Amino acid sequence: MMKHNIRYSLLFLIILITGCTMEKKTDQPTPQSDPVFPKGEIITSDNFTGTVWVHMMGATDTTLHAKFGNVTFEPKARTNWHSHLGGQILFITEGQGYYQAKGHPARLLGKGDVVEIPPNVVHWHGAAPESEFAHIAISLNTDEGGAVWLGPVTDEEYNATQ
């Protein structure tokens, strides 16, 4: 009888502790995740619409032939139409946005998506209307040249993504 009492007491204690722990967990607010990479500085360039930040990373050496940085767009902000002589890869890290190659439908992008952009494909990338958007952009084969900038993505072209 004594053994049973100890067992029941222990069981009760475990249930009590588990209950308290679970209650504690649900009371905690969802933690806000900090961006993995810094936002950097606002880009002052006519090649973008809206506010865009860039944080360049790594050395611009001549061995890897790559240039890479974290790019953050406020809602509706986007690049102009452009292409890359050596191609580009985008790794989406925050929010929702779009990638569109000229003549193709826009692709909706979210955290974890990857976009491979072959050399000389005219395209744009930027944020969705209601969401900030961030991606790591890696420009490749930079010994072949950089970005070739074209005109802005008009509101008409941007709104056609909806």
Ligand code: MN
């Ligand atoms: Mn690009």
